[in-house]
Amino acid sequence: MSNKTANTLNDLVEALNDGIAFYDHAAKETQDASHQDLFRNMSRLKSIIAADLKTEVARQGETPANDSSWLGEFRQGYADLKAKLAKDPDATYVAALEAQEDRVLHAFRDAVDGDQPARVRELASTYLPQVRDMHDRMRALKQAKQA
Template sequence: MTSTSELNELIEITRDGQRFYQHACEEVKDVELQHLFRDMAQAKTQVIQALSVKLAADHKKVSQGGTMVGKLRELYMDTKTKLGGDPRVAYVDQLEEVEDRILHAFEDALEGAEPDVRALLATELPRLRACHSRMQQLKHSLH
């Protein structure tokens, strides 16, 4: 994969997470979770901006969409929460999986990346790992 398409794929996967956090924030009534979800969406926005700056600097087009997996996950959650159950637990479970997906995508991309892209990804990974850890801890505390 070229670094342009790889960076755009990472942007799309991260945007899925950003949008899902924003959606979850609107759906849950728990104020603490809303605050956390907003923080997590903002972290994703910062990662997207960092990757977009790299592409723009290289005069490459930045992807503006997300992925089909992201859209399906949101549709699944809307259906699941309408059928009952605790939406807090359901959203946290799904968001932790979103964090897994983002983190694994970045770690996989890091392995074969060109040096300048590798440096960029290495800079963003601590933020992504912190987000992943936060959601993992929250998931375990709710179960």
């Protein structure tokens, strides 16, 4: 596998890992049972996609990314701080998670539309509908919280 392929797939995995960690954290912080279920489901879906991408990286003889990024950790910490000061902590987490979904969606779109190796475009295309659906679910929840 070329460095570009491994790097791109690992970038996607890292973005997914950021979401997994953030959703798991938010599920523990919220008191709303429906949010807990949604956040756990979103984490599970991201884990499935990340596992498949990691398998492809490993199949090609490279080391898959297993950690989240410093940016993901920073966003989670910032959301925690804002939630402590907010009237509606859940709305704060939902807005931050929706921003995380923007990042993941953007990464997958770039992998599909950008100058990427064919295998990267193929895998990103396969998962783009699910990534878009997760983004749209969080955007709808954010909009409902703002209404």
